[in-house]
Amino acid sequence: MQTGTKISGIAHVTLVAWAFLGGAFRSEPLPFEVQDVSVISAEEFAALSAPREAPEVIQNPAEPAQPIAPAEQTTPSEPAAEPEPVETRPEPEPVPAPEPEPAPEAVAPTPEPALPEENPSLEQPEPETVLLPEPPGKRPKPRPVERVAPEPVAAPPPDARPDPVETPPVSAEQGAETPQPEQQATAPEEATDRITPEAEPTVEVAPSRSPRPRTRPQVTQTAEAKPESKPEVEPSENPAPTPSSAVNAALAEALASASEPVAAPAPSGPPLSSGEKDALRVAVSQCWNVGSLSTEALNTTVVVSVRMNADGTPDTGSIRMIESSGGSSGAAKQAYEAARRAIIRCGTKGYNLPSEKYDHWRDIEMTFNPERMRIK
Amino acid sequence: MIRFLTSLLVGATLLAAPVHAQNQPLRITIDEGIIEPLPLAVPNFVPDGAAATEYAAQIARVVAADLTGSGLFREIPSTAYISQVTSFDAPVQFADWKAINAQALVTGSVSLSGDRLTVRFRLWDVFAGTELGSGLQFAGTTDGWRRMAHKVADAVYSRITGEGGYFDSRVVFVSESGPKDQRRKRLAIMDYDGANVQYLTDSSSIVLAPRFSPTGDRVLYTSYQGGFPRIHILDVGRVEQRVLQSQEGTMSFAPRFSPDGQTVLFSLSQGGNTDLYTMNIASGQSARLTSAPSIETAPSYSPDGSRIVFESDRSGTPQLYIMSASGGEAQRISFGQGRYGTPVWSPRGDLIAFTKQNKGRFHIGVMRTDGSEERLLTASFLDEGPTWSPNGRVIMFTRETQGADGRASLYSVDISGRNLRPVRTPDGGSDPTWSPLLE
Numbered sequence: 001m002q003t004g005t006k007i008s009g010i011a012h013v014t015l016v017a018w019a020f021l022g023g024a025f026r027s028e029p030l031p032f033e034v035q036d037v038s039v040i041s042a043e044e045f046a047a048l049s050a051p052r053e054a055p056e057v058i059q060n061p062a063e064p065a066q067p068i069a070p071a072e073q074t075t076p077s078e079p080a081a082e083p084e085p086v087e088t089r090p091e092p093e094p095v096p097a098p099e100p101e102p103a104p105e106a107v108a109p110t111p112e113p114a115l116p117e118e119n120p121s122l123e124q125p126e127p128e129t130v131l132l133p134e135p136p137g138k139r140p141k142p143r144p145v146e147r148v149a150p151e152p153v154a155a156p157p158p159d160a161r162p163d164p165v166e167t168p169p170v171s172a173e174q175g176a177e178t179p180q181p182e183q184q185a186t187a188p189e190e191a192t193d194r195i196t197p198e199a200e201p202t203v204e205v206a207p208s209r210s211p212r213p214r215t216r217p218q219v220t221q222t223a224e225a226k227p228e229s230k231p232e233v234e235p236s237e238n239p240a241p242t243p244s245s246a247v248n249a250a251l252a253e254a255l256a257s258a259s260e261p262v263a264a265p266a267p268s269g270p271p272l273s274s275g276e277k278d279a280l281r282v283a284v285s286q287c288w289n290v291g292s293l294s295t296e297a298l299n300t301t302v303v304v305s306v307r308m309n310a311d312g313t314p315d316t317g318s319i320r321m322i323e324s325s326g327g328s329s330g331a332a333k334q335a336y337e338a339a340r341r342a343i344i345r346c347g348t349k350g351y352n353l354p355s356e357k358y359d360h361w362r363d364i365e366m367t368f369n370p371e372r373m374r375i376k
Numbered sequence: 377m378i379r380f381l382t383s384l385l386v387g388a389t390l391l392a393a394p395v396h397a398q399n400q401p402l403r404i405t406i407d408e409g410i411i412e413p414l415p416l417a418v419p420n421f422v423p424d425g426a427a428a429t430e431y432a433a434q435i436a437r438v439v440a441a442d443l444t445g446s447g448l449f450r451e452i453p454s455t456a457y458i459s460q461v462t463s464f465d466a467p468v469q470f471a472d473w474k475a476i477n478a479q480a481l482v483t484g485s486v487s488l489s490g491d492r493l494t495v496r497f498r499l500w501d502v503f504a505g506t507e508l509g510s511g512l513q514f515a516g517t518t519d520g521w522r523r524m525a526h527k528v529a530d531a532v533y534s535r536i537t538g539e540g541g542y543f544d545s546r547v548v549f550v551s552e553s554g555p556k557d558q559r560r561k562r563l564a565i566m567d568y569d570g571a572n573v574q575y576l577t578d579s580s581s582i583v584l585a586p587r588f589s590p591t592g593d594r595v596l597y598t599s600y601q602g603g604f605p606r607i608h609i610l611d612v613g614r615v616e617q618r619v620l621q622s623q624e625g626t627m628s629f630a631p632r633f634s635p636d637g638q639t640v641l642f643s644l645s646q647g648g649n650t651d652l653y654t655m656n657i658a659s660g661q662s663a664r665l666t667s668a669p670s671i672e673t674a675p676s677y678s679p680d681g682s683r684i685v686f687e688s689d690r691s692g693t694p695q696l697y698i699m700s701a702s703g704g705e706a707q708r709i710s711f712g713q714g715r716y717g718t719p720v721w722s723p724r725g726d727l728i729a730f731t732k733q734n735k736g737r738f739h740i741g742v743m744r745t746d747g748s749e750e751r752l753l754t755a756s757f758l759d760e761g762p763t764w765s766p767n768g769r770v771i772m773f774t775r776e777t778q779g780a781d782g783r784a785s786l787y788s789v790d791i792s793g794r795n796l797r798p799v800r801t802p803d804g805g806s807d808p809t810w811s812p813l814l815e
Binding site for chain 2: 277280281284285286288291292293294295296297319331333334335337340342344345348360363364365366368369370
């Protein structure tokens with residue numbers, strides 16, 4: 001991780017430095033041109049008129065013999081210079097001329113053979129389309145079930161992966177009751193559904209995939225490799241804690257907790273939309289009952305943090321008041337308890353949150369501001 | 377060199393950005409909720425022995441009635457229960473109570489030994505699966521079983537709302553009976569919910585405006601015994617009364633205890649002019665606070681005893697004024713249309729309740745101590761005489777119906793304006809005064 005960061009950092013630094021240096025050279029020539037234009041226009045008239053008068057006056061007829069020596073120096077230099085450009089002009093013409101000519105020829109054949117190769121094999125590409133839908137297969141489960149093989153399907157393994165990662169903290173805080181059924185419920189259900197229908201097609205589809213990827217789908221190969229690598233990690237983590245020694249268990253928990261922050265940056269993809277946030281806000285507000293709060297508690301704003309389970313239900317043991325303002329500690333306690341009741345009560349069946357964005361709403365901070373609910 | 381360092385910083389920032397993003401939780405703000413009674417379940421308390429069965433059921437019913445009567449709770453009927461509480465110490469089946477949407481659960485037990493009752497209870501946050509506070513136990517005689525139930529309700533109310541309860545309290549009021557032109561009035565005392573009514577005076581003379589002492593052991597009131605109004609003080613426990621010292625040819629009325637209970641603040645009418653006075657109860661020494669030609673009456677101390685709110689018509693119509701407890705210049709705080717009277721300072725000190733008459737209607741309202749944020753809580757043919765609950769959350773007042781057969785009765789309302797409900801009394805009732813929480 002550190003080496004990768006260093007490499008990327010050095011790369012960024014060199015890129016930025018190169019950009020700055022390149023810009024510095026380009027900026028210098030600009031001011032010279034501007035100054036020349038403004039100054040030359042006034043002096044040229046005087047300079048041009050002066051040399052014309054000077055040679056015409058007297059020196060040329062008065063000194064015919066002496067000018068021989070300087071004439072020799074000047075004359076050879078002038079003719080030498082004249083033929084040189086003449087020679088250079090013809091030389092470059094033949095050199096570049098052949099280069100561009102073969103270039104279009106070489107470019108043209110490379111794309112052309114690639115296209116005809118794919119065209120004849122258009123009937124076979126069906127397995128290619130099967131490979132592509134794997135990432136979208138994560139969203140709707142029925143699609144992969146019909147065509148895709150059970151093992152390559154990427155959706156179930158990644159879903160199962162976050163569950164074991166979460167369970168250790170949940171079990172430590174509350175108890176083993178809630179987390180355990182979640183693990184068993186999510187993973188086995190998806191596996192059983194796909195095993196029976198997908199066992200047959202997998203054999204047929206597998207050979208067709210291996211030859212295709214050579215030309216194009218390098219990207220799809222990487223997409224496939226990720227889900228395959230993840231399930232491999234899962235079993236390694238699960239059996240690790242099972243050897244029940246206190247040291248191993250502690251190490252496993254430490255590794256799990258350490259892996260969580262690494263998994264947290266994973267929130268890849270778009271965050272929750274404003275509509276999805278509003279839906280959550282409305283859902284909680286429907287259970288936020290301030291009718292039994294004291295007038296002082298109605299002047300108290302509390303910020304409550306909650307860790308959500310992957311199924312959209314709040315982890316009741318994780319609900320904490322992290323901030324309060326506007327009232328005494330007693331009023332803050334009442335306001336917090338009302339907020340906690342709201343989160344739990346309306347979340348018993350799970351809040352309607354997009355499961356693919358779980359990393360974005362796993363930890364939520366809710367601010368309960370009763371300003372608009374005060375007695376008026 | 378500078379460019380090189382700048383590029384380094386830019387590169388470091390680009391690399392660090394995703395690291396910060398990974399720890400950012402989703403943040404949302406919720407500023408709208410719902411205002412509705414909290415659903416709770418109060419199953420019958422578990423009796424410890426057959427002798428306690430009746431008490432166990434009755435105490436649970438009083439607890440439920442107290443909580444639902446506040447308007448902040450709604451009891452789930454026992455017919456909806458999935459499971460029953462058969463043991464006080466058994467673990468609660470939260471799933472069963474979640475299923476019927478009981479957000480709070482009160483469990484308790486009652487044991488009877490001789491005439492000694494012992495009541496234990498626990499309060500559960502069903503959806504959080506935790507106990508709110510710790511279990512409490514009250515002990516007393518069988519005669520006081522309602523008080524023990526009120527104390528349980530106060531504890532539940534306090535733990536959920538965050539403010540003190542008011543159920544274990546009493547109200548002294550003027551019981552009215554007979555037709556309007558021959559109405560008999562006598563002082564009576566009852567539980568805050570109208571139970572256990574006892575009469576403190578006979579109906580031989582008119583009695584008005586009783587006022588509890590800060591400790592709840594004494595009551596000041598105005599009686600026409602002797603032909604003209606004079607202030608009496610009544611010992612509630614012993615039901616003994618005496619007349620406060622007064623000057624001949626004067627009328628004294630509208631008394632109110634000071635927060636320390638040592639001084640009486642009242643109005644004294646002499647020579648057609650009414651002003652405010654104080655009198656030390658022990659020594660009988662009095663002092664004059666106002667000396668205006670207008671009528672100053674209905675005074676009420678602030679909870680800290682530093683200021684007084686009262687009613688005066690010095691501006692032409694009755695309005696509310698505030699001045700120092702030692703007298704001096706008064707500041708007007710009521711500026712709305714209509715006539716203001718009978719101001720009472722909230723035990724919290726943040727609000728002043730008052731009676732307002734405007735366009736032929738009477739209102740009970742509250743305002744800030746500077747006169748701002750005036751809110752009218754009721755409206756009827758005749759509403760008057762507000763008194764605060766011990767926690768400053770509820771106001772009880774007199775409502776009188778129109779016509780020759782009009783009847784005065786007691787009502788209570790939450791300071792939010794919700795939960796207006798009558799307080800049931802055997803006869804008509806007026807001029808309530810709410811005691812502090814009983815010890």
